[in-house]
Amino acid sequence: MRKEEKTSKVRQQSATQKHITIFKLRRADDAKLMILARKLWPYVPARDLKTVFGNAHKRPAKATLIGARTDTALIGFIYATVRVDYVEGSDTSPVAYLEGIYVEPQHRKQGIAQEMLAELESWSRKKGLTELGSDAYATNKLSRRVHVRLGFKPQPLIAPFLKKIA
Numbered sequence: 001m002r003k004e005e006k007t008s009k010v011r012q013q014s015a016t017q018k019h020i021t022i023f024k025l026r027r028a029d030d031a032k033l034m035i036l037a038r039k040l041w042p043y044v045p046a047r048d049l050k051t052v053f054g055n056a057h058k059r060p061a062k063a064t065l066i067g068a069r070t071d072t073a074l075i076g077f078i079y080a081t082v083r084v085d086y087v088e089g090s091d092t093s094p095v096a097y098l099e100g101i102y103v104e105p106q107h108r109k110q111g112i113a114q115e116m117l118a119e120l121e122s123w124s125r126k127k128g129l130t131e132l133g134s135d136a137y138a139t140n141k142l143s144r145r146v147h148v149r150l151g152f153k154p155q156p157l158i159a160p161f162l163k164k165i166a
């Protein structure tokens with residue numbers, strides 16, 4: 001049995017009552033993943049998302065895609081990377097980084113984000129990473145609240161600036 005299959009089975013057992021399986025997303029899942037990703041990042045062109053996901057499949061040491069599914073549908077995903085640039089508030093480098101998390105509205109508040117995050121933490125620990133970073137728009141109150149409930153500590157705010165120089 002391959003490692004990913006093993007992981008999938010363990011999560012299936014712990015989530016049996018909800019009939020939800022947490023698993024590592026593969027290229028074959030890309031079409032379904034794209035539908036959810038466009039809901040989370042509607043302003044990002046589909047071709048850019050395709051590149052991002054393609055890179056994650058190609059370089060599993062640097063990124064991962066974790067999914068949650070019922071027997072019939074993909075209902076959530078996490079996209080995470082290993083960041084080598086400084087992550088606000090971190091003491092170590094590199095740091096695992098939660099780039100995006102999404103659960104379909106009708107499946108929310110049932111612990112699915114928590115289950116996927118537990119899988120990400122396990123993936124990160126196996127890589128020797130001891131910190132997990134994330135971010136949210138200051139205006140996204142739901143995301144901030146959920147981050148705190150999931151064990152993240154808010155870091156002192158920095159305001160980003162950008163100047164066009166060409």
Ligand SMILES: CC(C)(COP(=O)(O)OP(=O)(O)OC[C@H]1O[C@@H](n2cnc3c(N)ncnc32)[C@H](O)[C@@H]1OP(=O)(O)O)[C@@H](O)C(=O)NCCC(=O)NCCS
Pocket residue numbers: 040099100101102103104107108109110111112113114115136140142143145146147149150
């Ligand atoms: C944020 C999101 C992924 C949470 O998914 P979820 O499966 O509903 O989350 P969970 O059920 O695992 O809940 C995790 C924790 O957050 C809390 N939580 C979830 N939704 C909440 C809400 N609307 N208000 C307050 N707390 C909430 C839960 O109570 C739980 O905390 P607890 O264990 O202490 O009770 C989901 O709401 C979503 O996809 N939102 C839109 C996309 C988004 O904003 N993503 C984050 C930015 S990248």
